[in-house]
Amino acid sequence: MPRPATAMIIVRLGLITLCALWMHAAAARELGAQAGGASWVGAWAMAPQAVAQHPAAPSYDRAPAVFNATVRQIIVPTLPGPALRLRLSNRFGTQDVRIDKVAVAMVRRGAAIDPATLRTVLFDGQAPLRIPAGGSRVSDAVDLPVQAGKALAVSLAVHGNVTPQTWHKLASQVNFISAAGDHADDAGGAAFTRRVTSYLWLDGMQVRVPAAEHAAAVVAIGDSITDGMRSTLNADRRWPDALARRLREAGIRNLAVLNAGISGNRLLHDSPCYGISLEQRFARDALDQPGVRAVIVLAGINDLNFGxxxxxxxxxxxxPHVKVSAADLIAGYxxxxxxxxxxxxxxxxxxxxPANLPPGRETVRRAVNAWIRHSHAFDGVIDFDAALRDPAQPSRLLPRFDSGDHVHPSDAGYAAMAAAVPLGLLQARPSAPTLGAGGGRAVAAASP
Incomplete structure (x- = not known):
């Protein structure tokens, strides 16, 4: 159902006012980051979300309990640098989380690490730390050379018995929880007896790069299609992963690709399981990323379906089971x-x-896509629909790009999405801040 026009205007004006304040804060952070001729740029990210709080929650919606154990999580940076910083989040927690030790190292295989690369991570000069309820912590700099595309293991020795309230549910990556004790420095993987496919508390990693390299981050934000649902486990086959590889293969080594997708996420409405709406989390998960230059938005299919x-x-x-119109989605964009x-x-x-939608919802999808392509509201257009659709049945995915559920792409489909991104869009420097419409750099695409 369309929103009342007056309420919509008030909400949008409020967002614009807040954006102006965020802009000044971001400028101050950037000046500090660039002191000494270097800057910190995001190299890996996952969007934090709240763990569903309901006694009837199924097991896959419950975060694993950590009983005085060590969590070892695998991340793949998309930007190189001589030093790194980690960001830990307890955004949705109601109690502080105590960590006795954090360590980082290069991965050998599975949970095993290269001991020669092992580094203790300090926070304000201390090894133990508390992540405050509702807050986050960024580590001190760690002198460990980071290679784009080479996996790192981040180990958190958790103090006490903790059930996370902040996580990223879909990792598409096996992570590890140890038997009891501090195993952050263990080179082998024998102590890590439990496997999980989520990220716990870890939501970002930055690298330090010389200012002369003009490094920046591109943030992909959206729902399960950006999050990589049904992509091959442990293979980094999400479309943002494929885009990062494509940039490296093209010799563009100063652009990171950060994934801020959340499975089930909607543009306009919050969910107890699928996170705060993209509209409300956009600043935190995209615009606040260190060194962000551009954002790619892919959202709306869950808004169409969940109602x-x-x-x-x-x-x-x-x-909420709210039906949305094309006008609703366009207002959100x-x-x-x-x-x-x-x-x-x-x-x-x-x-x-394409998602094999019933006729009514398909009409809305096509109307929204026509607006994205031709309104020139966005600075550029990436025609994922044209890249994936079956020409004979434009409401459906091409069979070889279909993972089998007719909504989520296969690995080949995710690769096709990455191939559809015009790299020139990502290399364009942002213009001066403006509250106006987009720059009109739309990429031409034929409508179905």
Whole structure:
């Protein structure tokens, strides 16, 4: 249902005012980061989300308990640098989380690490730390050379018995929890007896790069299609991963690709399972990333679908069951564009991919895609729809790009999405901050 126009205007004006304040804060952070001729740029990220709090939550919606054990998590940076910093988040926690020790090292295989690369990570000069409820911590600099595409293991020795309230549910990566004790410095993987496919507390890693390299980050933000649902486990086959590889293969080594997708996420509405709406988390998960130059937005399919899911007892991840129109989604996109331009960040829009929708919802999808392609509201357009659709049945994914559920791409489909990104869009420098419409650098695409 369309929102009341008056309320919509008030919300948008409020967002624009907040964006102006965020812009000044970001400028101050950037000046500090660039002191000494170097800057900190995001090299890896995952968007934090709240763990569903409901007694009837199924096991896959419950975070694993950590009983005085060590969590070892595998990340793959997309930007090289001589030093790194880690960011830990307890954004949705109601109690502080105590960590006795944090360590980082290069991965050998599985949970095993290269001991020659092992480094203790300090926070304000101390090894033990508390991540405050509702807050986050950024580490001191760690002198460990980082290679783009080479996996790192981040080990957190957790104090006491803790059930995380902040996580990233879908990792598409096996991570590890040890038997009891501090195993942060263990070179072997024998102590890491439990396997999980989520990220716990770890939500970002930055690298230090010389200012002369003009390094920057591109943030991909969206839902499960950006999060890599149904991609091959432990293979880094999400479309942002494929885009990072494509940049390296093209010799573009000063651009990181950060993944801020959350499976099930909606543009306009929060969910108890699928995170705060993209509209509300956009500043934190995209614009606040260190060194961000451009954002790619792909969102809307869950907004179209969840309004038609019948409510049910217990944990209902699909609430609110609100039907949305093309105008609703377009208003949401315009709010993102205003936020990005207020911060001087390029924002590119991705067309909504085919999902075998019923006729009514398919009509809305096509109307939204037509607006994305032809309105010139976004700074650029990435036609994911054209890259993935079956020419004979444009409402469907091409069979070889279909993972099998007719919504999420296969590994080949994710690769096709990365191939559809015009690299020139990502290399364009952002213009001066503006609250106006987009720059009109849309990429031509034929409508189905």
């Amino acid at each position: 038609f899911v019948a409510p049910h007892a217990g944990l209902d991840c699909d609430v 315009r709010a993102l564009i205003a936020q990005a331009h207020a911060r001087g960040v390029v924002i590119d829009g991705g067309t909504i991919t």
